[in-house]
Amino acid sequence: MANKQRAIGKSAFLPAVFIALALAVILCGCPGENECGLRDLDADNKEGNNLKTPDNNPTPGTFPGLSLEKEMQIRQAMMDGYLITFPERNCTINDFYIIGYYGAYNDVVAIMTASKLYESIHIQTWVNAAGIIFIYPDNNNIMAWDGDRWFKLPEAYDAGILTRDDIETIRDIWESRKLNIFCGE
Numbered sequence: 001m002a003n004k005q006r007a008i009g010k011s012a013f014l015p016a017v018f019i020a021l022a023l024a025v026i027l028c029g030c031p032g033e034n035e036c037g038l039r040d041l042d043a044d045n046k047e048g049n050n051l052k053t054p055d056n057n058p059t060p061g062t063f064p065g066l067s068l069e070k071e072m073q074i075r076q077a078m079m080d081g082y083l084i085t086f087p088e089r090n091c092t093i094n095d096f097y098i099i100g101y102y103g104a105y106n107d108v109v110a111i112m113t114a115s116k117l118y119e120s121i122h123i124q125t126w127v128n129a130a131g132i133i134f135i136y137p138d139n140n141n142i143m144a145w146d147g148d149r150w151f152k153l154p155e156a157y158d159a160g161i162l163t164r165d166d167i168e169t170i171r172d173i174w175e176s177r178k179l180n181i182f183c184g185e
Helices: 002-028 068-085 153-158 164-181
Strands: 096-105 108-115 125-129 132-136 143-145 150-152
Touching: 068 096, 068 108, 096 164, 108 164, 125 153, 132 164, 143 153, 150 153, 153 164
Parallel strands: none
Antiparallel strands: 096 108, 108 143, 125 132, 143 150
């Protein structure tokens, strides 16, 4: 009987610790987190799009290396794709934005996007592209856009649009910036 009680006590310990940690995060919040759950990037804007519009969306044209014109093309493509899926919805280009820019590779742009029209599912996502693992804190993934089509990184690699070196560079940029973007990572 005593062994059975010890086994039950040990099996309940880890879930109890997990629940306690989760409650601490929920109750205490995350330092530097804004209303959207995204952390603002460096205050001097060296690392990306941290300027916000009055409705707390990133201001276009503030990613070093990504022109305002290219960013607006990307946001238009995001909106067009959304309207193909949900033609009855009313939206504007201001409902879509870029939250991470990871470089351009032979006219293919690597970015992470978001929209106030849908929510992220906060569950860790693992992606294997060219044998390189990306671990994301939610369902937002880095995507490749060639000016016409969207690709997940494994698809872009398999199609020959991005090389393994490109994927490594994207991973290095992602790893250097993810602490600034996502709470808890």
